[in-house]
Amino acid sequence: MNYLSKEKGLLSWLLTGDHKRIAILYLISITFFFFIGGALAGLIRLELLTPQPDLMAADTYNKVFSMHGIIMVFLFLVPSVPATIGNFCLPMMVGAKDLALPKINLLSWYLYVAAGVLMLYTMIAGGVDTGWTFTTPLSTHYLNSHVISAGMAAFIAGFSSIFTGLNFIVTTHKMRAPGMTWFRLPLFVWSHYAASILMILGTPVLAISLVLIMLERVAGIGVFDPAKGGDPLLFQHLFWFYSHPAVYIMILPGMGVISEVVSTFARKRVFGYTAVAFSSVAIAVFAFFVWEHHMFIMGVSNYSTLVFSLLTMLVAVPSAIKIFNWTFTLYQGSITFETPMLYAFGFMGLFTIGGLTGVFLGTTGADIHLTETYFIVAHFHFVMVGGMLMAFLSGIHFWWPKMTGRMYPEKISQLAALITFLGFNLTFFPQFILGMMGMPRRYAAYPPEFQTLNVFSTAGATVLGVGYLLPILYLTWSLKYGEIAGGNPWQATGLEWQTQSPPLTENFPEIPIMDHEAYDYEWLERQREKEVPSVG
C-alpha cells in the first residue's frame, strides 16, 4: 500500500490533497509545457540556420521567440523544481505528513492549469510578440497581438507560484518533526525557503504591473506610454523588481537539489553547511536590490548604475560560496558517478560560466557593449538551461526511485546526461562568441558572416533535443520494467529516504524524531547495523 495505490480513479487524483500526488500532477503538466516551449526553441534555431528569414516571416519569428520565453519562464522554470520535487520532498524532509495547506496546494495546481490553458489559447489565437518582458509601450500601444490573454496567463501563473511559496514557508516554520531544528534541515529545504520568500514578495509586483498593462490597453491611458505622459521606465522598474528575483526563484531550488546530490554521491556532509544555508538567504536578500542592472542602457542615472553594478557583483558572492563548498564536499569524498551526480557536475560547470558572465554583464562598461546581443542569450541560457534544467534532471533521476518505487536504467541515462551536456555546450557556447561579435538578439535575419557559428548552435540544439527526449522514453519505460528500488537505494540520509518507496499517503508510519545532524552518514551506518540482527 502506498500513495499511488491507495485510491484509484481520475477523481481521486483531481481532488487529492496529498502533496505527493499534486507533485506528480505538476510533473506531468510542466513536462507538457516544457516540450511545447522546446518545440518553439527548435523552430527558432531552425530559422537561424540561414541568414535570411526564410522559414518564417519576421513577425512570426517575434511571436515564436516570445511564446518560447513566456512559456519557459512562467510555465516551466518557475514551477519546475519547487512544484514537483519540492512539493514531493519538502514535507517529508521536515518530517511532516503533508504541506501545511493541502487545499491551497491543489488550488495552486489548478491555477497553473488555468494559466496553461490561457497560454495555449494565446498561442492558437495568434500569439503574442512582446518578448517575455512585455516591454512598454510596445506591449500597450504598438502591438495588436494577444497581450491581454498572455498577461492574464502570466498573472494567474504568478498566483500559482505565490501559493506554492506560501505553503513552503508555513510548512518549514510550523510542521517540522520533533528534533528537526533549523540547522538540521536539509539544504534543499533552506534553498526552497529562500526561493519562497522571493515568490511571495516579488510575484505580486509583477501581478500589479501586468494588471496596469491590461488596463492601459483597455482604457488607452498612458501610465507606461510616454506619448501620453506615462513612464516606460516605471514599468521596467516594476517588471524587473519581480523578474530579477525570479531568476533566483528559478535557480535556488536547483541549488538545493545539487546540495543533496553532491553530498549523497560523495558520501560526505556538505562542507560548510551553515555557510551554504545562509548563502541561500543572502541570495534572497540581495536579489531584491539588483534589478536595475537590466536597465543600464535605458537612461537611468549614472550614480544609480554605479550602485547597482556593485550590488550585482556582490550577489555573485553567495553563489560562489555554494560552488566552492560543493567542490570542498567532493574533496576526499567517496565519489560515485550515478546519473544524478553527472547532471550535478554539469550544473556546477555550466552554472559557474553562466554566473561569471553575469558579472561581466553587471559591469557597466561591458554591459553597454554586450546587452541586447547573443551574449545575454547565452548567459541566461547557461544559468537557466545549463543550471536549472540540469538540476531539475539531476533531481528527477535522484528522487525517481522514491516517487515511483522503480530505478531508472543507469547506463542509458548516463549516456543521456552526457548527450545533454555536449549538446548544451554546442548550442550555447557559440552564442557567447556571436554576442561578442555583436549579433543582436530577437531578429530573424543576420549578416552572412555569423552563419558558421549559428549552424553549430542549431546542430547543438538537435543534439540537446535528443538528450531531453531520451529521459522521457526510458523513465516511462522504467515505470513498468525498472528494477524495484527499495526504501533507500542511494543510502542517503534525508528523512524522505527513511520511509518506503513509494511512500505511504501520510509519508511515515509514525512521525519521525530527528536525533542527528543533517547528512550524518555515520548515523546511517549505525541504523543499518541495528537492522541486521532484527532481519536475521
Added chain:
Amino acid sequence: MSDSQVIVHGAEKAGHHEHPSYQRHHFETTAQQFDATNFAMWIFLLTEIMFFGGLFMAYLIFRNWYYPAFVEGSHQLSMFWGTMNTTVLIVSSFTMAMGVWCAEKKLKNGLVWSLILTFLLGLGFLGIKSIEWTEKVEKHHVPGFHYSIQAFTNPASDPEVYKEYHDNPLPPDMAAHTQVYFFLYFAMTGMHALHMVIGVGILAVMIFLARAGAYTNGHFTFVENFGLYWHFVDIIWIFLYPLLYLISRHT
C-alpha cells in the same frame, strides 16, 4: 518560533488519537493547526502589501511629475463621501473585531450579529463608492471613456467645485494628465473595492455557517483569519483616503 514548535509536537505524542473533529489529519495538534493557518494568513497579507505597493509606487512618481493635475483632480472628489466611507470602514473593522472576540468566547448570537453588521457596513461602503463612481461617469472623468478635460482647462465651467477651491485653469497638456490621476484613482479604489467584494461575499457565507454554530465550538481560526483580511483591507483604505482625497487639497 523554531524551538517552541518542537516542544508542541513532543508534548502531544501521548494523546495521539483523541482529536476534535475539525482537526485536519496532517496536523499533530489543534494548536499547530491554528498557528500554521494564522501564520499563512499573515504571509498572504505580506503578498497583498507588495501587490498594492506597485500602485503606491506609480502614484508617488506621477504625483511628483504632474503635481498641479493631481491637486485639481483631487478637488473633484467628494470630501463628504470620502470621510463617510472612512468612518463606515473603521466601524466595520470594530464590528469584525467584536466578531472575532465573540467567536473566541463562544458567543454565537454575538458572532452572528457582529458578522451581519460587518456585512451591512461593507455593503454600505460599496454603495457609497458606487455613488462616487457614478458621479465620475456623469462628469466624464473616467479615463479612456469620453474623458473631458473641460473642468481643468476652464474650472469655472464646474461651478460647484470652483466656488470652493477657485482653481486656476491648467494648460491643456497638464489638464490631460488629470487622466493619469483618475486612472490611478480607479485602479487603486477599484482594486480595493474588489477586495471588499470578495470580503463581503465570504461574510455572507460565514453568517450562515456561524448561525449553524460552525465557529463557536472552539475552532475559530477561520473567523480570526478573515478578521485579519478585513482589517488589512481597512488599512489599505486608510492609506488611500489621504493620498487621493486629503493631501495638498488647499494649496
